[in-house]
Amino acid sequence: MRTYETGEFTLERVREHVWELPQTGSMNVPARVLANESLLDEISDDRTLEQLRNTTELPGITTHALCMPDGHQGYGFPVGGVAAIDAERGCISPGAVGYDINCGVRLLRTNLTYDDLQGNERALVESLFDAIPCGLGSGGVIDADAVDIDAILEDGVEWAIEEGYGVDADLTHCEDHGRRQDADPTAVSQTAKNRGKKQVGSLGSGNHFLEVQRVTDVFDPSIAEQFELSTDQIVVLIHTGSRGLGHQVCTDYLEAIETEHADLLERLPDDELAAAPADSRLAREYYGAMCAAINFAWVNRQVIAHETRRVFESVFETDFEDMAIELLYDVAHNSAKLEPHTVDGEQRELFVHRKGSTRAFPAGRDEIPAAYRTVGQPVLIPGSMGTGSYVLCGSAGGPIQTFGSTAHGAGRIMSRTQAKQEYWGGDVQDELERENRVFVKADSGATIAEEAPGVYKDIDDVVAVSESLGIGTPVARLFPVCNVKG
């Protein structure tokens, strides 16, 4: 058997791109990394494998813990990790969802082509930067009051549409119609709500961005037609999450769970994996609060999409309907979700924890918008400013191998600190404009350095692994035209 050895770990090759850490000692299940050997090299000297192994000790975890091809170390649980845990006898773990609850992306399509845009890039990026608050402590598009916040947490995108920030079709083109029904606003602390009030419609910082892109390649013409994507078309990718509100929900429940379920914590290999037993009060409350934060993030992306439409209207002096600025889809990258899955021939309800991983359901599933149900759900994979992004489609291997999940991005290979030593923001910006005609506008030069294309894994490798495993079918490739960075 072929193996891959690194530090204390020996991974066994199950088949191409599937590497298993066998179940030993206190592990409840084996762990699997989906990667090629060069992607494995990139996680060989950080804590990714150790964290993945730790995850297998969560009570009630089924089948195997998974790490997607773009995985890297995170808080307690790898970014790129998937853990499917029994919803009756298992547990739920905030660290396996992440601090940025419903960090995710949405893609808007337009009927504009790259030709329509050239010459307007600078005006467009400046207008978008002015219209959409970004960076830490920037404030939001909306100044929400206490009543608004509760409605946002309860109703999600429905609230935004009723308030005039979008159209009905936006609802049907969002995962869960932009609303988690299990949201419980009463489980969200006042501190979290106060942080959220001034952040409705804000990009945030770090790897969050708004990018105007052009479609450079179509790989699957028939699915692309269903997604209404074609070469040279202009699209807009919005990547942000639940801001301070979601962060506060995670902080609040980690603290409460660590105290209330100290006995379980003691049996876990890492305090950062703190978990609440599935039948506990805190499990119910965290799930309700997390779903509410998910709704907040969807409203955040919805309001930003609305502002984007307005900016395009002003720059191109055309109604957004005439530019057909429509929501293609919106996906969550950080979430836990109650889903039915077949495990060893048995139908079970699982908390599928996806942290830096995208749900990628294949054709036929009821959860997919009617417009895409015959092909599979759109999967949106943002890449770096210099390499572009991908649209994939959920495929049949997902439910069998990964609880219907695939990768979520390129994945960092360098810390932010290291990135600032390697790159100078102004130089990165100049080079992108000169060599790639990518127009970047950011809150600070440091942000651009931290997000330089070289700090990310090769997104082509990440997508190729997903394709070869049958957990995501490449549909189209997108390349940046304008980038607004948090």
Added chain:
DNA sequence: ATGTCC
């Protein structure tokens, strides 16, 4: 990711 350390 994050009112980046109450």
